[in-house]
Amino acid sequence: MIIREVTLLGHKDHGKSTLIGNMLILTKTVTKDRIDSAKRMSERLGRAFEPGFLLDSFEEEQEDAMTIDTTRAQIMHGGKAFEFIDVPGHEELIKNMISGASHARFAILVVSAKSREGIRTQTKRHLFIAKMMGIEKVVVCVNKMDTVGYSQIRFVKISNELKEFLERIGFGRNSVFFVPVSAYNGDNILKLSDKMEWYKGKPLLDALSSLSPKKPDNKRPLRFIFQGSIESGKKSLCIGNVASGLLKNGSEIVVSPNLMEYSVGEIFTKGKRVGSAKAGENAALLLHPEPKEDLRGMVGSGKESVVLGKREFNALVFSTETIPKEAKIRINGMDHECAIEIMEEIDTSTGMRKKSSVIRPLEAGMAHFRVSSPVCVEPFSVSEQIGRFTIYKKEQFVGLGVVQ
C-alpha cells in the first residue's frame, strides 16, 4: 500500500490537531485503547474530550492544548492510505513545522472561519514554505464553520482571498481545493454535511483520495548521489541512491564535480546483484577503475547529461534565524562553507519582493551563494534531491534553500 503523505498547515488554534483527531475517530482508525487513554487524559486535565489529544502526546502538549512537535497519524479511506503529519502552528515552532512538512507532497491548510480568526500570518507563511519545499497540491479546509452559522458567504470570502495568494506564490487552479468543515463536529470530513447544502464539492477525505502521488523519475536523466563506500570481501563498493533515472550495469558514468569517468562493473540492490537500479533505490556499485577518493556527496550521471560542479548559484531561501553572511550549507550529507549575499527579501504573507541585503527571521528571499569548493547542484524544479539544502551557522539551523 503506497502511503500518501499529507502535511497539515495553518495558524495556531485553527484546528489542525482536532481535524486529524476527528478523522481518526470517524474512520474508526484509532483503537479503543487510544480513545480511552485520551479521554482519561482529558478528565485528568479537567477538560472536555478533545480529539486533538489522540495526537498530542507530550505532557506539555496536552496540558497546554498545543502541538509542540510534529506527529503522524495513518488513515485508510477509499482504498487509499494517508499519513497525516501534524505540525505546530505557533510562530516560534516553525522549524518543527518545516521538519514535518518536508516529508510530504500534499498539504491540508486549516484556516478558521471564526470571526477574529480567519487568515493569519502562519496561514500564508506555511503555504509559502510548502510551495518552496515542493508540495504539489493543497486542500484548504475552512474550519469552524459551526461558529459562523455555516455561512456560505464567509466560506467564499476566505476562499477568494486565499485563491489570490495561492496563485501568486505558484499554486495553479488545479492544485488547490476548498472544503468548508467543522473539525470538531465532523461536518464535511467523511460525509457531506446537511448543514451546508450549498456546498457542491466533495467531503475532505474524498477530495484527498483524488490526489495522486508523483511517479518515480525513471525517464529523467540519471542522478546517482554517492553516500560513501563499504567493504565486501576484498572489494570496495560505492554506495548511494538513485535520485532519478536508471542506472544500468555496464554503463559509463561521470562523477561530478571532479568529472572522473567510471564504468559500472556490478550493481547490488537489496543485497543482490542486479542488472540495473531505478529511481528511489539504494545501490552498491563496483566501479572500474576503483575510485581513489571518497565519493561521498558527489553525483554520478550519464555522459549525455552531466551535472556540473558549481562555485556559485542563486537560491530561494527561507530563514528561521537571520541569514548570516557566512554559513555552511548541508546538501546530501556534505557540509560546504559558503558566503551568502542577499539580493531580495520576500514577504511570506504577501509574496511581495523587494531589494534587500538582509533576510529577517521567518521571511524568505533570494540570495547568491558562493561556495568554497564546487558543489553539484541543479535547479530544484529540475532535480529535487540536488536542488535543496539546509543552512547552518555553527551547528545551528538557520534556514533552508532551493536552487533556482
Added chain:
Amino acid sequence: MIKQNVDQLEEKSVYVIREAASRFKKIAALWSMGKDSTAMLAIARKAFLGKVPFPVIHIDNGIDFPESYKFRDDLAEKWGMEVIVAKSKIKPEISGYSCCGSNKTVALKKVLAEYGFEALIVSIRRDEHAVRAKERYISPRDRDFKWDYKNQPAEVWNSYSSKLDNKGHLRVHPLLDWNEIDIWSYIKKNKVPINPLYYSNNGYRYRSLGCTHCTVPIKSNAKSIDAIIKELESTKVEERSGREQDKEKAYIMEKLRSLGYM
C-alpha cells in the same frame, strides 16, 4: 493497522543505516532479540552485503527469557556478529518503567563511555507509542543521555543532525516509518530468524518482548508468521498491551526517553 509498501520502507531504512555508518565510524546497534531489532539487523546485513559491520549491544539484566539468550547466541554465531553484553542491575525504586529505564541507562552509559560510540542504532517505530511519533531519524542526546524533546533540532529532507557536543551521542532510528505489521511482512518475506517466543505456545504468544519480569503473553493461536499477520490485521489492541509498564501514564514514557533509554 495499515500495511505499507515494505520495499519502500526497506529502502529508507537502508539509506538511514548507511548514512549513519558513513558519517560515524564509532557506531553500534542495540539488540534486544526482539522482532524489531532483529529485523533491523537483517536489513543492515543486506545493506552491507552479507554482514553486520558494527558491534551489537545487548543490555542484559540477567532475567531475560532463556529463549532470548539462546536465540542471541545462535544468531550471533550464524551471522558472525560481535555482541557486547552490557550487564544492568535490577535495583528499581518503583517497578516497571524505572526498572527498564534507569538501570539499563546506567549500563548503556558505561558501554558508550568504554567503547566511545558516537552513534547508536535503535529500532523504535512511530506506531509503538504516541511519544515515539515525535522522534527524528537521527536524534542527538547530550552527555547525560537526555532527550531535549521540547527543542529538537530541525530535520529537513535528508539533512540529519551532527553531535550535540563532544560527550553526547546520536540515536539513529531507521525503523521509524514501519508499522508492526510491516515488520512481520518483512520477516516473512526475507525469512528472518525470530525469537520462538513470538509463536503461540498453548494458546498464548508474546506480541512484545521485555524481560521475564514484566512481559505478559496474549491469547493467541498464531503458530506461524502468516497467522500472526492475520491476527494483526484484525486486532484492535495496541502492541505493547502485554507490557505492565505501559499501563502507567503516557508521559512517563517521555520522561523515560528523556532520561536516555526507551
Added chain:
Amino acid sequence: MAAINRNALSDIEKILHENPSKKNWERVQSALKQSGAKYYEVVYAVGGIKREDDLRKSIVRIFDSKRKLLGELPVFSSEKKDFDGALYYLRKLVQRPRA
C-alpha cells in the same frame, strides 16, 4: 534417552541453593541436560522485584517433557560482590506452556 532421574536435579538444587556462583551454574549444565529438564517457569516474589533481595526470594521451576515438576532452582547467580540474574543458564529450556 535416560530415565528421568529425580536425583540428578536434587544434586543441582543442592549445589545452586548453597552457592549459586557463575562457576556452579556452568558446572551443572550437563547434569541439567541429562536430567530431562525441558520446561521452566519463573515464580517471582510477591510484590514484584524491587531489590536484589526479591530476586533471591524468587525461584524457577523445572519440568520434564511431560510437565512433571523436577525441582526448583534459584533465579540469580551470586559471587562475592557480583549479583546477577541467572536465566542465561537455562537457555536450553523452553517456557512452560500455560495449562
